[in-house]
Amino acid sequence: MLVIHPGALGDVLQAVPALRVLRARGPAAPITFVGQPRLGRLLVDLAVAEEARGFDGAGLETLFVEAPVPRPLADALRAASLTVSWFGSGEETYRRRLRALAPRAIVAPPVPDDDTPVWRHLIATLAPHALAAPAPLEPLRVPAALAGAVPPAGPRPRLLVHPGSGGAWKQWPAERFAAVIETLRERHPLEVVVHQGPADAEAARRLLARLAGPATTLLEPPLPRLAAVLASATAYLGGDSGVSHLAAAVGAPSVVLFPPATRRRWAPWSPTAVPIELSGTDRDVEEAIRALTRVLEVTTSR
Numbered sequence: 001m002l003v004i005h006p007g008a009l010g011d012v013l014q015a016v017p018a019l020r021v022l023r024a025r026g027p028a029a030p031i032t033f034v035g036q037p038r039l040g041r042l043l044v045d046l047a048v049a050e051e052a053r054g055f056d057g058a059g060l061e062t063l064f065v066e067a068p069v070p071r072p073l074a075d076a077l078r079a080a081s082l083t084v085s086w087f088g089s090g091e092e093t094y095r096r097r098l099r100a101l102a103p104r105a106i107v108a109p110p111v112p113d114d115d116t117p118v119w120r121h122l123i124a125t126l127a128p129h130a131l132a133a134p135a136p137l138e139p140l141r142v143p144a145a146l147a148g149a150v151p152p153a154g155p156r157p158r159l160l161v162h163p164g165s166g167g168a169w170k171q172w173p174a175e176r177f178a179a180v181i182e183t184l185r186e187r188h189p190l191e192v193v194v195h196q197g198p199a200d201a202e203a204a205r206r207l208l209a210r211l212a213g214p215a216t217t218l219l220e221p222p223l224p225r226l227a228a229v230l231a232s233a234t235a236y237l238g239g240d241s242g243v244s245h246l247a248a249a250v251g252a253p254s255v256v257l258f259p260p261a262t263r264r265r266w267a268p269w270s271p272t273a274v275p276i277e278l279s280g281t282d283r284d285v286e287e288a289i290r291a292l293t294r295v296l297e298v299t300t301s302r
Helices: 009-013 016-023 038-046 060-064 071-081 093-099 118-125 172-186 201-210 223-232 242-249 281-298
Strands: 003-005 032-035 050-053 083-085 103-109 160-164 192-196 216-219 235-239 252-256 272-279
Touching: 003 093, 009 038, 009 093, 009 242, 032 038, 038 050, 038 223, 050 093, 050 118, 060 093, 071 093, 093 103, 160 172, 160 223, 160 242, 172 201, 172 235, 172 281, 192 223, 223 242, 235 242, 242 252, 242 272, 272 281
Parallel strands: 003 032, 003 083, 032 050, 083 103, 160 192, 160 235, 192 216, 235 252, 252 272
Antiparallel strands: none
16 A cells, blocks of 8 residues: 655654554555655654655656656556555645556545544545544554663653744743753652754753753654654653654653644544643643643552
């Protein structure tokens, strides 16, 4: 099966339940993911897809106009038992030309028009082909080969914090992150790890400057290693970002902070995530502290 999804990390991870629906068709129909190369590699490493191909250079742009289709793309579309394109649904020429080459094709938008959760929407796009019902929502397992590359947690619970976000308007203030962390430190002897991605230098700097206690910086690890580190965390705190979706997807007990405009649509599918809709008041800090305290109390009582 061929799955086309050029979206960013969070968008692609919201597709995991739908990819599992596709996988339920059996081993005779492996999944080839066409999207950002680093995301494709992550899906292969986490056993969500069997193969990954880069979106750029695939030749899909030729389907938007009356132009010759590159031979490798035409062959791949003809050979696929099912092609799912969460891309190009708004262009009639693309839809028509794709369906002319693919024996069975689904072309659908990657996000819904309303506040339906994105992951539910993506599953619903598969319904016309009477695919299997979705399995229970369980986090992804990080393979032992990836987990083994992460230093084991010490005697203190590990709190991993990602202060960045996909847009400045979604970013929680550093002083509020710090208030949560320092309050938790008064109650638990935490190991605090601050993750800094490629676009998060300023957010990480502001948070680290406000912390009274020590913190380790996790600086731009490759996505598979980041997945393993997140899976090893006792708890996770972050805003509306791809990293937060990854934390939830690999089973980290996660508190994820959402602006009201995005929570209903983008809340993670994983049952290990607690989405908090931000009010812009001190109540948000208190709610995050309560949620993380519950996680830490359960862990330390084991």
